[in-house]
Amino acid sequence: MNFIVVTMVLFSLALYGVLTRRDIVGVLASIEMMLGSATLLFVGLSRTTTVATTITPDPTHTGAIALILMVTAAAGAAVGLALLVALARKTARTRTDEITEVKG
């Protein structure tokens, strides 16, 4: 139970960062933290007993799925940072409220 609170504190801190940051680097870092705390909640919940189901979680499957989640997040970060660099090269803007056009 305690770890759910800790994980959600981490998640809400990261969500706050995504919503408030004006610089895209900060937003991307916060998105990584959101993904990390979601994975953490998933892994933590596999170690708990529940009243809702009688399914016993298999830690092997948790490990495999956590690895795949991690790879997905890393791929997202790579593309996001590449887009950021391309945008900064083209328009010299790196803040969310300076980007007002869709046309490239």
Place this chain on the structure above:
Amino acid sequence: MELNLADIAFWLLSAISIAGAATAVFTRDVMRLTLGLGVFLLSVAGWFLYFGHAFVAIAQVFVYVGGVLVLILFAIMFLHRSEQGLPELTSRHALDSAVVAVGVAVLVITSLREYVTGQLPTVGGADAEIGVSLLGAYLPHFEAAGVLLLAALVAAVVIVGGEKR
């Protein structure tokens, strides 16, 4: 109240991860943001160890701290090389965002709270079993993750270096 080793590990990891995340979210300095993110990601590896997943913890250190964090550092160095010093990070909509973030946290905590009754004493899966299941039951997912990584790498190269000279 008597503290055992697991409790000490729990509260220590909580403190480190929340401190790292708070630094990354509230600081105005780009380098402190990266440092806070690094502390957070390393503490997530510690959490995986706490939950008994040693292999996932090592993968977290390699993939995130060794990969994503360095990537973010490169992006910062690339973007802010010309100006005098690093720029200050700014934030806005602080109050509205705080309400949304706290609301989401309270929503998830209250909806999960009654279903979680206790913690299993078992340790996580053995590393060899994770390898077997990645190449067995999870082979399609594993292959898809590989293709996704390749696509992301190619996309990054095309997006950043795609201009004809």
